[in-house]
Structure formats: structure tokens, C-alpha cells
Amino acid sequence: MLEIQNITISFNKSSKPAVENFSLYVKPGEICCLVGESGSGKTSVIRAIQGNLPVQGTVIQGDIFFEGQSLLRYTANDWQKVRGTEISMIFQDSGAMMNPIRTIGSQFVEYIRAHGDYTRKEAWGKGVQMLERVRLHDGEHMMNSYPFQLSGGMKQRVGIAFAMVFQPKLLLADEPTSALDVTTQAQMIRQMMKLREECGTSIIMITHNLALAAYMSDHIVVMKKGEITDSGDRNHILHISQDDYTKKLLSAVPSLGGHYDV
Ligand SMILES: Nc1ncnc2c1ncn2[C@@H]1O[C@H](COP(=O)(O)OP(=O)(O)OP(=O)(O)O)[C@@H](O)[C@H]1O
Numbered sequence: 586m587l588e589i590q591n592i593t594i595s596f597n598k599s600s601k602p603a604v605e606n607f608s609l610y611v612k613p614g615e616i617c618c619l620v621g622e623s624g625s626g627k628t629s630v631i632r633a634i635q636g637n638l639p640v641q642g643t644v645i646q647g648d649i650f651f652e653g654q655s656l657l658r659y660t661a662n663d664w665q666k667v668r669g670t671e672i673s674m675i676f677q678d679s680g681a682m683m684n685p686i687r688t689i690g691s692q693f694v695e696y697i698r699a700h701g702d703y704t705r706k707e708a709w710g711k712g713v714q715m716l717e718r719v720r721l722h723d724g725e726h727m728m729n730s731y732p733f734q735l736s737g738g739m740k741q742r743v744g745i746a747f748a749m750v751f752q753p754k755l756l757l758a759d760e761p762t763s764a765l766d767v768t769t770q771a772q773m774i775r776q777m778m779k780l781r782e783e784c785g786t787s788i789i790m791i792t793h794n795l796a797l798a799a800y801m802s803d804h805i806v807v808m809k810k811g812e813i814t815d816s817g818d819r820n821h822i823l824h825i826s827q828d829d830y831t832k833k834l835l836s837a838v839p840s841l842g843g844h845y846d847v
């Protein structure tokens with residue numbers, strides 16, 4: 586599915602790379618969470634996968650394979666074909682990606698028609714259906730709403746609906762829930778897990794919340810200063826790992842570590 590082989594990402598030749606020797610193998614339908622302190626390189630890894638590093642950033646070593654093809658060798662045309670359909674992305678603030686003066690429906694129809702061969706009516710129906718699947722109950726009403734009429738949680742769900750409409754093989758999510766309250770966060774995570782079950786989508790998600798990562802992931806990767814410091818399944822991270830940094834992150838989660846000393 587996705588195989589990242591020993592990549593190093595650099596923004597500036599003279600300084601230490603932002604990410605060094607990062608490898609990851611993601612199977613179909615697997616959920617992998619990247620955790621680690623600010624600046625540890627999580628976003629850089631996700632942006633490298635989606636071929637969208639800031640201009641100064643380059644993968645100077647290693648390779649990234651998606652379904653056996655090197656994503657680093659994808660042309661703009663290749664990306665056009667897979668982005669939004671086979672590989673899609675949920676952002677931290679989906680509302681910021683929307684046009685404030687156009688309805689959700691007009692933007693969703695445009696998005697669906699840009700990525701697939703649908704009439705306006707078919708695209709509308711597909712949009713309504715998808716919004717209802719992410720539990721925005723009155724899909725028609727939602728389609729006719731403007732972004733400012735929706736709460737933050739609703740906008741994030743619209744973001745998931747966009748990202749999932751073509752049942753991508755790979756979903757990349759950079760802190761998709763960190764702007765939400767705990768209840769909405771939990772609902773959104775359940776939604777993503779449900780879609781993974783229904784569509785077999787693999788998910789790579791960044792989160793600062795190790796408890797959340799442990800709850801939803803098959804595989805957790807802990808990063809610090811551009812390197813992987815620990816990795817494994819939930820049981821490994823929660824109970825087996827002897828890594829100091831992992832333990833420190835765990836002790837910062839009250840419900841898991843039981844104390845607040847970080
Ligand atoms: N556009 C850029 N230009 C130069 N350096 C950058 C750029 N983006 C990121 N970096 C550097 O890459 C490193 C990793 O940053 P990255 O954004 O990947 O971290 P992160 O783990 O996502 O952090 P956060 O949790 O704060 O989002 C940092 O040292 C940062 O300074």
C-alpha cells in the first residue's frame with residue numbers, strides 16, 4: 586500500500602535535516618498515528634507523502650512507494666489523477682479551506698465533478714449522501730448552507746466528507762481534531778474509524794494526543810527532533826516500551842499515566 590523507505594527531508598542544506606531516516610509501512614485498512622513534540626517533523630512527513638512540501642523542502646534521500654510506484658517520481662499529471670480520489674487529506678481547519686461566500690453544495694459539486702465524471706445532479710446526490718454518512722443529518726440543508734452557518738465540528742465533518750467521497754485508499758490527516766472539543770473530537774474519530782471499516786481506507790494521522798492515538802491506531806510512531814524514537818502497536822506503546830520519551834509523553838496523559846508531572 587504505502588511504503589516509506591528511509592527518507593530524509595531537508596529545508597536548508599547547511600542545517601540539520603527536518604526529518605532523518607524515516608521509514609514506515611502501512612497496510613491496507615491500517616490506521617497509523619504520528620505523535621511527538623512540536624517541530625519533530627510530523628507535518629513534513631505527511632507533506633512529503635502528498636507531494637506538497639513547501640518550496641524549500643526536498644526529500645534528499647530515500648523513497649516513498651504507493652501501490653508500488655514512487656510518489657517522488659509522480660508528475661503533476663499523475664498527482665492530478667490520484668489527489669482527492671486515491672490519496673486525500675483532512676486539514677486541521679477545514680473551514681479555512683472553504684470559500685466563505687459559496688454554499689457547501691456548490692463547492693462540493695465542483696469538487697466532485699473536478700475529480701470524476703458526474704453530472705451536476707449526480708454530484709449533488711453524491712454530496713448529500715456523503716454528508717449524511719458523516720452524520721450531518723439533513724444533507725440537503727447542509728448543501729444549501731454557507732460555511733459561516735456551521736460550527737467548527739460541522740465544518741470538520743464536511744472536510745471528512747470531501748476527503749472520503751471517492752473512498753480513497755489513503756487518507757492523510759494533520760491534527761484533524763485538535764481544534765474541536767472533546768466530544769466532537771471523539772465523534773469525528775469514530776467516523777474516521779467507521780469509514781476505514783466500510784472502505785478499507787488506510788489512515789495516517791498526526792495527533793498530539795497519545796491517548797487518542799492509542800485508542801484508534803494499529804500502529805503508533807513516536808518522533809522527536811526529526812527522528813523516530815519509538816514505534817509499535819498500542820500494547821507496545823502503552824505497556825511494553827522502555828523508551829524514556831514515550832514514557833514522558835504517556836505520563837502527560839492523565840487518564841493513562843495517572844499523574845501530571847510534565
Ligand atoms: N517551510 C519551512 N521552511 C523551513 N523549515 C521548515 C519549514 N517547515 C518546517 N520546517 C522545519 O522542519 C522541522 C519540522 O517541522 P514540522 O512542521 O514538520 O513539525 P511538526 O512535528 O509538524 O510540528 P507541530 O507539532 O508544531 O505541527 C522544524 O524544525 C521546522 O523548523
Ligand SMILES: [Mg+2]
Nearest residue numbers: 627628629759
Ligand atoms: Mg505539524
